[in-house]
Amino acid sequence: MSKMRDRLGEHIGPLCCAIGVIAVVALYAAYQPAILSAFGIASLANASVTLALAALGQTVVLMTGALDLSIGSEISLVNCFAATFMGDGTTSIVLVVIASLLIGVLAGAINGVVVAYGRVAPLIATFCTSFVYAGISLTLRPQPGGSIPDSFANLLTGNWGLLPFSAVLLLLAVLVIWLPVFRSRLGRFILAYGDNPDSAFASGIPVRRVGMAAYMLAGLFAAIAGLFLAAETTSGDPSIGNVYTLNSLAAAVLGGVALTGGRGSMIGPILGAILLSIILNVLSVVGISAFWQDFIEGGILILVLGLAGIRLLRAQSWTSLLGRSQS
Amino acid sequence: MPDAVLRAENLTKRYGGITALEDVSLSLAAGEVLALLGANGAGKSTLVKLLSGNILPDGGSIAIGGEGRHLTSPRMAFEAGVATVHQELSLFGSLTVAQNVLIGREERGRFGHIREDASLRRTEALLAEIGVPDIAADARVGTLSLAQRQLVEIAKAMSFDPRVLILDEPTSALGLTDVHRLLTVVRGLRAKGRAIIFISHRMEEIEDIADSVTILRSGRKVGAFPRHSFTRERALELMLGETQQQLHAVPPPPAPPDSTPPILQVADLRLDGRLNGVSFDLRPGEVLGLAGLEGQGQKDMLFALFGLFRRGLRGDVIIRGQARRASRPLQAIAAGLAFIPDDRKNMGGFMFLPIAHNVTITILNRLRRFLFLDSRQEKAVVSALIRQLAIKCSSADAPLGSLSGGNQQKVIAAKWLAFERDIYLFCDPTRGVDAGARETIYATIRDLAAAGKGIILYSTDMVEFPILCSRVLVFRGGKIAGAVSGAEINEESILALSFRDTGTVAA
Structure with missing residues (x-):
């Protein structure tokens, strides 16, 4: 009985998200049936994929027991870079895509060095680097603009019947990056390090390199998100990624990822991202003013992050409850 | 003895099925230093925790100044007149001596603000009273030596003006000169009529300072002497009991030949x-x-x-x-080298990870097929070790934290057995660890020795x-x-x- 409850507890995040997605889509469809058309599905998918990618990146870092507040800036940076240099030729498109991914990984590596080797607390370290990356974005592109070739934009944002290409992109990211990592040594090391850094160290795990790798993976996911945003908006905007920093955290937590590390899945954050994106989408479609949108969004975030701490209230002794807030 | 300041009668404390302290009585007069002696696990710490209000007894009574007391918290023990200096010091390194000594009881002014100068003076008076005027009341505790911190702890305890002072191994980490200084302070407090319980492993200190000696073994009081009839030989004998x-x-496994x-x-x-x-x-x-x-x-x-x-x-x-x-x-x-720690939670295992992943974390290199992990091979390795060490678990996918302490320890041993070290x-x-797991760990140590490994056992x-x-x-x-x-x-x-x-x- 208690075992079943434990099992359920493990998957409660993804499960709630799945139910939430179905409920919100049903309500939305009742209000606006066009949402179930091929175009509607593609636009919902496009709105969700960026956040899903950001949430996956955030999840890798959360699983090590840290967090990444620079994900939004990394997305903006890659977005500005791509919109500025992509040009029209196939060769230049391919080169810029590769360079964009490398920039994401490099930005992640810088985070990793500051956190793992510089021993700066993740919260502060990534908050600081987020300003550095934002500064570079602004230098590249003081105003929103630039251009993205139609071929690239259509490749990522089009649809094939009911199947949006953006969903394929997300699937590819999961198949090519997430699954290999978590079926290999690195994934185990990431989870072990997040579960208990001291045990990891005493087991001979190269803890600092593992911490760095997590940030580099987060940067890679952020880069893909940035490229996708470039295709979606066909331009570069140095502030476009800002909202994804906190939203990625919320999506991950909503999907059942523990802020204390050691636990997390891939499906939870994706469902969390879809749910959160649709809710935000609904808010703007219903015509709620931008101020109230931010207000509600912040409220949802606090609610989700607060709910994640409820589990702690089951602790028996004060010593295990105090000094152990979730972030 | 009507003048006993502290009288504990028939104190008993059980933890689950284990009796940590059984039927222990002692009484202490003003101006008396009672030394408490016993090997590891004899019940000294349990007794101290009972007298300082950290835990409640399952049986027996404590009377202070002739008045029966139910010490439900350390605060209550202070108020009843028992102050304890625990083995682990509890000072805040970034605060000053005065701030530490008077924490929560600072001298305050009309508006509730802390009067630092008055607090300093009161602390200086306390330090002078216990005979250590050379420690500055405004020094940061973090800058003091261990011995000085120990003395600050005593000053802090004395600020409650206790009738009974308990010192739990105050000298264990001190050098010779510092020990002498501390013993001088204790003598001074005794002369002022405080009753003191002094715990130490060093016989020479006990002979030096104690007025009476009480000896514990396996949770029982096995002897009590006044100072003049105390001998080391007798004390050792009592601490030891009949050899089992x-x-x-x-x-034991035979020693390898000297060659x-x-x-x-x-x-x-x-x-x-x-x-x-x-x-x-x-x-x-x-x-x-x-x-x-x-x-x-x-x-x-x-x-x-x-x-x-x-x-x-x-x-x-x-x-x-x-x-x-x-x-x-x-x-x-x-x-x-391989290392099996006593502190499973903090240095051995990963409580949220499956048992299987805990076992193979050291040998993932070996379980690789191309880039990925070979889960079939992993399963085989893990289930063999689960059988060998008789690890009781619902499945190898259950989180380590769901196992009993003994089985957790077996998993950690399994991790290093899988990784065959020298x-x-x-x-x-x-x-x-429970009795069953104990036997398994003993058997594991014997097997490793038989296989020609070198083993160091701290216990x-x-x-x-x-x-x-x-x-x-x-x-x-x-x-x-x-x-x-x-x-x-x-x-x-x-x-x-x-x-x-x-x-x-x-x-």
Whole structure:
């Protein structure tokens, strides 16, 4: 009985998200049936994929027991870079895509060095680097603009019947990056390090390199998100990624990822991202003013992050409850 | 004795099925120093915790100044007149001496603000009263020496103006001069009519300061003497009790012949103050015990070998003829060492991860097929070890945290068995472990020895040495005080070496 409850507890995040997605889509469809058309599905998918990618990146870092507040800036940076240099030729498109991914990984590596080797607390370290990356974005592109070739934009944002290409992109990211990592040594090391850094160290795990790798993976996911945003908006905007920093955290937590590390899945954050994106989408479609949108969004975030701490209230002794807030 | 300040009668404390303290009575008069003596686990700390209000007794009563008291919290013990200086100091390093001593009870002005100068003066008066006017009341505690902090703790305890002062091993970490200073302070407090309970492992201090001595063994009071009829021999005898013959029924693994070249040589290993020149050899197939009272350097020795000290280590560690002193676990593991800690939660396992992943974390390299992990091979390795160590679990996918302490410890042992190392360091492996798991761990140690591994066993449970070790080194003050081997390994010989007078304290 208690075992079943434990099992359920493990998957409660993804499960709630799945139910939430179905409920919100049903309500939305009742209000606006066009949402179930091929175009509607593609636009919902496009709105969700960026956040899903950001949430996956955030999840890798959360699983090590840290967090990444620079994900939004990394997305903006890659977005500005791509919109500025992509040009029209196939060769230049391919080169810029590769360079964009490398920039994401490099930005992640810088985070990793500051956190793992510089021993700066993740919260502060990534908050600081987020300003550095934002500064570079602004230098590249003081105003929103630039251009993205139609071929690239259509490749990522089009649809094939009911199947949006953006969903394929997300699937590819999961198949090519997430699954290999978590079926290999690195994934185990990431989870072990997040579960208990001291045990990891005493087991001979190269803890600092593992911490760095997590940030580099987060940067890679952020880069893909940035490229996708470039295709979606066909331009570069140095502030476009800002909202994804906190939203990625919320999506991950909503999907059942523990802020204390050691636990997390891939499906939870994706469902969390879809749910959160649709809710935000609904808010703007219903015509709620931008101020109230931010207000509600912040409220949802606090609610989700607060709910994640409820589990702690089951602790028996004060010593295990105090000094152990979730972030 | 109508004038007893503290009178405890028939105190009993049980933890689950284990009786930590049974039917212990003692009484203490004003101006008396009562020394409490006993080996590890004799019940001294339990008694202290009961008297200081940290835990409640399951039976018996405590009376202070003739008045029955129910001490439900440390605060209440203070108010009743019992102040305790625990072994682990509880000072805040970034605050000043005065802020520490008067914390929560500062001198306050009309508007509720703290009057720092008045607090300082009151602290200075307290320090002067206990005879240490040289400690500055406005110094930051973090800048003080350990001995000075110990004295600040005493001042803090005295600020409650207690009738009874309990000092739990106040001298265990102090050098000779500091011990003398502390004993002088204690004598001064005695002259002022305080009743003092003094706990120490050092016989010479007890002879120096105690008015009476109470001896505990396995939770019972086994003797009480006034100072003049106390002898070390009698005390040792009482602490020891009858030796448990039946445990010798299983002979330890045989010692390897002297001609076997050593697998590990340690030469003059030092770590500022904690290890003071330790040298020994370990041969393959040998189970070497590290014994002694707690905190004499045995644990530091294992930590040092496994690279858990990143700096400050001096001396040589030679493994198979090569210098392999480690400053991080990765180096130690590469040199062929494995480490099974007593602290499973903090240094051994991953509580949220599945049992299987805990076991294979050290051998993922070997389980690789192309880039990925070979889950079939992993399953085979894990289930073999689960069977070998009789790990009780619903499945290998259950999180480690769902197992009992004993089974968790088996999983951690399994992790290093899978990774076949040459030298196994067992750091109090049976602490908090049930009887079944204990037997499994003993069997594992024997098997490893039979397979020609070198094993070092540090234990706080002395009955383990005679049944497992072919040689035991007894530590005292970060040095090897002596060694016993073969049939001479028993609690008596180990305790005698642990308590042996080093002749350094001139009475």
